[in-house]
Amino acid sequence: MIAFPNAKINLGLHITSKRSDGFHEIETCMVPVPLFDALEMILAKKTSFSSTGFPIPGATKDNLxxxxxxxxxxxxxGLPHLEIHLHKSIPMGAGLGGGSADAGFxxxxxxxxxxxxxxxxxxxxxxxxxxSDCPFFVENTPKIAKGRGEILEPIQVDLKGNHLILINPQIHISTQDAYAGVKPKLATVDIREVISDKTKWKEQLVNDFEASIFPKYPTIAKIKQDLYDLGAYYAAMSGSGATVFGLFEKKPTQQDWPTSFFVFEGGL
Incomplete structure (x- = not known):
């Protein structure tokens, strides 16, 4: 049996407070996008795990x-054993939820x-x-995520017919480092209200991680500006980075990105 776990992007991301358990309270809108891993499982006499594509860091026993x-x-x-193979096309640690998607699927x-x-x-x-992001991929539809990311509320987000560009400059930003640079604060806008009006996205739909990550990694900030220069109606870093995405009403002209970047383009 095979499935194709997909990536997600964050439309806005507010870190509103730090919890007593060390986690942070967030508010964001997560939307599935058509960049896929491939996950195959078959019944077997012994459980095994293998992978191809992007390397998966850490010990196999810690795989989600x-x-x-x-x-x-x-x-x-009494559950049977499984032979499991995962082909990784979603970069790891990129703010795209690839590991969480694999777990949910x-x-x-x-x-x-x-x-x-x-x-x-x-x-x-x-x-x-x-x-925290894993529950999103069970229903795998646009959701407002609160709490650690596990409290999910449905939301209508219509991106049908839009064009998506994802750019990852192969810069690794650990989640711990990303949160270390953030000063939690209550959101100044209602994310649900902002998402209902795309004309407000560029000015009001903010990823709180950008304020500390962009000065430290100006390459990431430049990618965001390049996407706007290319005609995106909205561009932002996804999650804690380092992937930046751009949303376009129609496919833009060809852009020559550095060969060291991971680039994905597709229709929504």
């Missing part, structure tokens, strides 16, 4: 897909393979134990 399997085995005894695949018949809310509960 295997942690998802362990979570299910904790509550459902893994839970959905296992739910089907094992005939568990778990409803989405149940899968979202498991996903929240794996990571």
């Amino acid at each position: 897909i295997l942690k998802a399997l362990s979570l299910l085995r904790r509550d459902f005894t 893994a839970l959905k695949l296992m739910n089907n393979l094992f005939d568990l018949h778990l409803e989405d809310w149940f899968l979202e509960d498991y996903a929240a134990q794996l990571g």
Whole structure:
């Protein structure tokens, strides 16, 4: 059985407070976009995991897909072994939710393979134990995310027919470093209200991480400006970076990006 976990972008991202557990309260709008990994699982005599494409940092035992399997085995005894292969096309640590998407889609695949018949809310509960963004990928539709990112509310976001450009300059920004530069504060705008009117996005839809990351990494700030110069009606860093995306009403003219950059273009 195969699935294609997709990336996400953040339309606005406010860090509103720091919690007593060390996490931060956020408010953002997450939207799925058509950049995909490929995840295959088959029943096997022994559980194994392999990957191709972008390298996955860390020990295999810490991979979120295997942690998802362990979570299910904790509550459902006698689950079969799986042979798992993941092809990574979404860059890791790029603000695109690639690892979280793999975990969320893994839970959905296992739910089907094992005939568990778990409803989405149940899968979202498991996903929240794996990571803050993981629950988003269960339903995989535009959502306002609050709390650590696990409190989800549906929102209508119509990007159909738009053109998307994602640019990652291959700069790694750890989540810890990104949050270290942020001073939490309450949002000055209602993100839901702003998203309802695209004419407000450029001026009012803000990613709070940009204020500290752009001075430290001017290449990332330049990419955002380049996307606006190319005709984007909205451009921003996604998540904690370093990927910057641009949204266009129509496909722009060809742009020569540095060969060291990861570049994705596609229709929405």
